[in-house]
Every structure is written in structure tokens, then in C-alpha cells.
Amino acid sequence: MSKIKIVHYINQFFAQIGGEEMAHITPEKRAGIVGPGLALSAAFGDAAEIVATIICGDSYFNENLEKAKAEVLAMVKEENPDLFIAGPAFNAGRYGVACGTIAAEVQEKLGIPVLTGMYEENPGADMFKNAVLMVSTKDNAAGMRDAVKKMAPLALKLARHEKIGASAEEGYMPNGIRRNFFEKERGSKRAVDMLLKKLADKPFTTEYPMPNFDRVPPNPAVKDLSKATIALVTSGGIVPKGNPDHIESSSASRYGKYDIEGVMDLTEAGYETAHGGYDPIYANADPDRVLPVDVLREYEQKGVIGKLHRFFYTTVGNGTAVASAAAFAREFSKELLDAKVDAVILTST
16 A cells, blocks of 8 residues: 655744744745654554645735735645644644644645644634644644644544544544444443542543633722823734834734833824734724824823823734633732723723
8 A cells, every 4th residue: 555645834943944034935845855854754654644744824814815815735746745733833823723724725625634723722722623634732842742742643544535534533633523433331330430539639531521711700890090190002903113123913012111201192103003903094094093092191181090001912812722812910019000090991802
């Protein structure tokens, strides 16, 4: 039996070309194995070979979506593989979105089986786990061995067009499709076993996971706004003209902190939005529509609030992982507390 032919997609980081400074590179195809393909190839043994690796910068792919999809699709088509693998992307947001996007495109346009892998909180997981088979990985590349261990056998089954079992059996993320299978033990025993573990405060795996919502109790109301320091925070992407910190238009990996001391109004000449998830025309024409500096300055002058905090914090919410957003907030919240800020107005789009 001839070897299964696989085309592998990775980003500039895993190709060891560079980090964020090289995220602009256009798609290129290299013969054989590059980077993490070595681990996959070792797991495949003689059953399959990676005949080509396609590399594309995360920024280029996400900022030139239609062009990038067409370019990568053409490269895959040239190889006529039995299977297409993207990633794994772990918790890299733009990489995850790129992996999900191109895997779905290859599956739909070329009819080739596809497989990708990423951390469950990667925005690419929310977007594509119901469209393509996606293995759940750890949140960083230290989990490569574990990811490959799960991806390789599933990849071979896909390439051979074998029956794919339930997500609990095969290790992919639940995708809304229920598959019947026989458990080794009956339900009553499994339920009692789980209950005993729970009562003993031991780890157990539920068969019906509930959604995990991050509920934050509200703080007490500000007693006297006329003496309060108010800060502005936004996920609407308002930045100084030119986006000096290069906050991404989607799946942001950073936030910005900008000084507005003496600024009475955000004008088109000085500010813009970096956000790629809504029509920027009105926000660029008057950035106060997203970040209301003008109104708060008016309130400041009238004594409605004590003062507007000197700095505002901004990022892009479009496709940004919840884990990333939470990390941003933990970091700049310390600065707000140290500055004795009494309240924050959080604006979105």
C-alpha cells in the first residue's frame, strides 16, 4: 500500500522564520517537512509522509483573507494530497483562525479530509470546531507531544476514510454531532463512581459538561461622582493615528496605553480605530463615538465627575481569545488601582 500523502500548514513562527516581525510573509510552499512536521512524521511512521509544508504569516493571512485563501488553496491543489493538516495552533489566536479558515476552505473546495488542533479557548476553536475536525491541545507549544499523540492516529483514520467515532473516543472537540457507542460500564455505575469522586474531592470527568461563564460581581456604586477619577477602557480599537503599537485588527495579542492629558476631543486627525470587525468610517470620522473623551471632559468641567484619568487603555475585541483579554485586564487593572481610579467606563463597538 502506498504511503498517505499529507500537506501541512504552519505559520512563520513554527517555520522558524521569525515572530511578530515576520508575520507579514506571503504564502510559500516547501517540499517535505518543516518544524512541527517532524513530530507528526515520526508518529506516522511508514504509514504516511508529509510531501509539502505551506508557510504563511499570521498577519498576512488574516489581513488579506480572500487572497491568502486562494494562494494556499492553489498550493494544496498542486500536491493533490490525501489529507491536509493545519497547526496545531495552541492558543495563538490569529494562527488558530488561519488554521480553521484554511482547513474549512480545503475541505469545502477540494473535498480533501482535513484536521487541525488548538487550545479550546482559541478564537479559531469557537469559529470552526463545528466545521472541521479539531483536536483539543494545551495552550502553548510545550504541549506539542500531547497534541501529536492525539492528532496522528485520527489523521490516519481520516486519510483512510475509516469510520470516525465519538469525540470522547477520538479526542477531537465536540462538534454538535452525536455518535452512538457502547460504554464498557453501565450508566448507573458511572454515575455513582463520579459522585463518589466528587464527594471525596477527587478529579472526575463529567459526561455532560456545562458552559463555564465568567461571572463578575458588580462593585458597589460610586458614592460621589463629583470627586471620582474615571478611566476609559475600550475593546473598540481606538488608537493614535498610525496605530503606533501595531494592535492587530483581529485576534489581538496586545493592548495599548495612551496619554490624553490635555486632550479635549478625539479628532480624525489624531485618532483612528484599528478594529477589523466593523465599518470604521464613523469611528474614524469621530473617534469619540467609541471612546467618549469629549463628553467626559464636559462632565469634568461641570463638576459631574472629579476628573478623567490621564491614560486610556485599548485593544481589539474582534476574535480576541477570552484568555488573552482576561490577561490584558489583569495587567492594566493593577495600574488603574495604583492610580486610585474610582470607576472605569468600558466601551465596545
